[in-house]
Every structure is written in C-alpha cells, then in structure tokens.
Amino acid sequence: MNAKALILLALQIAIAGTVFAYGLRASYSDLLYIVNRPGLLLRSLIAMLVITPLMVVACVYFLDLPQPTAVVLLALSVSPVPPLLPQKERKAGGAIAPYGLGLLVVLALVSIITVPLSIAVFDWLFAQPFAVGLTAIIIILLKMIFAPLAAGILFSKLMPRVGLRLLRPLRLVAATLLAIGVAALLAGSWHAVWSTTSQSTVVAIVAFVLAGFVVGHLLGGPKPEHATVLALATASRHPAIALAIASANYPGEPFAPTLILYLLVCTLMAIPYVKWRRSRSAVYARTS
Template identity: 65%
Template sequence: MTTAALVVLAIQIAIVGTVFTYGLQATRGDLLYIVHRPGLLLRSLMAMLCVMPMLVVACVYFLDLPQPTAVVLTALAISPMPPLLPRKQRKAGSVAPYGLGMLVVLALVSIVTVPLSLTLFSWLFEQPLKAGPAAITKIVLTMIVAPLAAGMLVSRFAPRVAPHLVVPVRRVAMLLLIVGVLVLLAGTWRAIGASAGHWTVLAIVIFVVAGLIVGHWLGGPEPEHAAMLALSTASRHPAIALALAATNYPGEKFAPTLVLYLIVCTILALLYVKWQRSRPALSSGAR
C-alpha cells in the first residue's frame, strides 16, 4: 500500500471513529431534533443546497478560474457537511443535537440531490457531468450511517461500556486525523502553492466567507443554531467532493486545490468561532 493510500485510510478511520463517538452519546431525540423543527430544516437545506451552488455558478461565470478550482468548488457546493462538526461549541466533545440531526439528514438527502445538481450543472456549463447514486450511497453509509448506528447500538446494549469508549476513541481518531493531514500537507505543499494563483484563493475565500454569512443569517436567533449552520454551510464533506471531481475529470489532480480549501476554511472557521464566542462577553461587558 502506498503512502498516499495509507494517509487516506488514516483519515477515513479518523472520521469513522469520530462519528462512532457521536453514536455513543446520541439519542433518538438528537437524530429527530431538526425534523421536529421544519422551519430550521428548510432554512438549513436552502443555505446548503440552494444558495451555495448558485454562488459557485456565479464564481465560475464571472471569475477566470482554472478548471481544477471550478470543479472542486462545484463539487463542494453540492456535498453535505463533514462528519467532524456536530459538537457543541461550549462543551468540547459533547454532541449538538442540531448538528447531529443535520449531518444525518443532509447525508441521506445528498444521495438524491447530488445527481440532480450535477444534471443541472451539466445543462448550465454545457459539460457532461455525472455522479452515480451508488458511489454517494457507499460513502454515506460507510462514513456516516454505519459508524453512527454502531455507536448507538453499543450505547443501547452496553450502556456501562459506552461512556468509557468516548474519550479514548476520540483521541485515537484525532491523532490519526492530525498525522494524516500533516503527511498530506508535506506531500502536496508545492502543488498547493502552484494551485493558489488565477483567482483560486479569492474564489475559495468568497465561498467560505459567503457560507459563514449565509449560514449564520439563516440559522436564526439561537446562537448555537447560527454557529452550526454557518460552519456547515462553509465546510463540506471532502471525500464526497473529491469523489465527484475525480469521477468527472479522472485526468486532473484535485487534491492540492482541495487541501488549499481545507486550509483556508479551517483558518476562517476558527476566526468565526472566536468571534462567535466573544459576542456574549462583549454584550455583557457593554451592560
């Protein structure tokens, strides 16, 4: 097995392990949290599946983007949220019901919406784009549904064991993720620099900032809802985006552009979280 394959495997195991810990802590009520709030659900779907794809269409039309950048942004815009987000801001590691419910809903919805979105993009861009529902279903099941269900089963049938698994599994997953990302950066940093020109960085910044603004606005007055939807709208599932890009353009190398997006998104997301956490302090200080 090559180094690249090992890195991808390590990151996949890290994601599966993280989602498994969500299952260890989740309840049926958590999964149905967003379903019982149809207004919030509709705004969430609108932010991620309508506003962001339209923004990418505008970027592709008005900016002279290289093909890898245009393809990656298009794939990201129609991909669901990444499985690393559903944690409460103020309680590290605890599960946010809104984030967890949205993770599952958007993952399942993407099986239908991704092929439909690519059909629309094919018509707009006059290029044959495709995505088999089977490929999306496989990623959704293996990376989200299966580990989440496994964690909930362990919590259901071994309730005394489940709480003791959360911290060690999360730590191993985080270690694998950090090592995998560092190795990936070490192997692609030159290619990342080469892909940073021709409006690429500007387009990625626009994508992330617009996602944060749109998600925060449509998240509503509840700070936790606004923060979760902002991060979810700006951050997308990299595995699904890469699969879509590679399927439609097998000769292109999309990893450097995708890694550049992850770097920019991480930096801007951290700044947003810092701003979001400072708001109550500022308001209380003003009083």
C-alpha cells in the same frame, strides 16, 4: 501499502472513530431535532443546497477560473456537511450537538437525491457532460457516516457503561490519528498545492467560505447556537464526496491540491469565527 495509502487509511479510521463516538452519546431525539423544527430545516436546506450553489454558479459564469477550481467549487457547493462538523460546533462553545448531528444525518440522506439533481442542472447550465458516480457517493456516506453512527448507537444501547468509558479514549485516539494524518498529508502535498494554486483560485475559495459563513449565520435564525451550526455547515463541505463528483467528470484533472487548499482556507477562516461565537455564547449564557 504505500505511505499515502496508510495516511488515507489513518484519516478514514479517525473520522469513523469520531462518528462512532457521536453515536455513543446520540439519542433518537438528537437525530430528529432538525426534523421536528421544519422552519429551521427549510432554512438549512435553502442555505446549503440553493443559495450556495447559485453563488458558485455565478462565480463560474463571471470569473475566469481554472477548470479544476470551477469543478471543485461546484462539487463542494452540492456536497453534504463533513462528519467532523459537530466537533467544530462543540468548540464554538455550546450544547449544540443535537442540531449539528441531526443536520449531518439529514444532509447525508438528502444528498443521495440532491447531488444527482444538482449535477443535472450544472450539465444544462454549462452545456458540458457532467456525471456523478452515485454508487461511490453512497459508499462514502455508508462508510463515513451511517455505519459508524449506527454502530455507536447500537453499542451504547447494548453496553451503555462500557460505551461511556470508551468515549474519552476513543475521542483522544481519533483526534491524534486525525492530526497526524492531516499533517502528513499536507507535508506530502504542499508542493503540489503551491504549484497548482493561482490568485483566482485563492480568491474564489476564500469567497466561497466567507459566503458560507455569512449565509449560514444569517439564515440560522435568532438562536445563537443555530446560527453557529448553520454557518459552519454551509462553509464546511464533505471533501471526499466533492472529490468523487469532480473525478467522475474529469478523471485526468488534479483536483486534490485544490481540495487541500479549500480545507486549509476553511480551517483558518473558521478559527476567528469559532472564537467570536464562543465569546458571544459566553455573554449570552451570562445574560439569559
């Protein structure tokens, strides 16, 4: 096993461990939180699966984007939220895990249907043979979301005390592995990212992330915690599923550098938003 394979394995273990930790603390009411709020569910789906893809389609139509950039943005626009989303929400300052966790599960389930439908629409719009490896997407969802989450919930039911004791060290190990893996991946891919990045690519990715924050925040509704969750969810998409979609359609194209650039831009742009929402959350808590 080479160094790159080890890095990817460390990232997969870190993400699976994080989702397993969600399961240790999750309840069935958490998972049904968004389902029991149909208005919030509808706005969430519209923000993530209707408005964002339409904006990306407009960008691809009217901007002269490199093919890898266009394909990656289209794939990101129909991908579900990443498994680390509830962790970002917690840092934004608030007890907002039920919505984030419910959205994570609902979008993963819905994407099994919406991703092939969206790809078919892209095929019709751009008169190009788009395809999607549905089996590959289901495997990613099972490995990174459903299996570790279900295992965590089951473990907490069978051994609740042990689960509570494991929670903090498990989060620490997962966070450490994730930080080391991301740093190593960036160090090994920085030259490729730099050499394949164009000005139009940077502008398009920044516009995609910024639009995600704005659309999600506005459609999140009057509750501050809902606006924060949906803003982060709309801007942050599952890179592994986006890569699977892009590679299935254009197997010879180097999509990884563009996706790494997206992750960097999204992370950097999320920092000021998270800080702002944390301060707003503190003000809201004092005045309510």
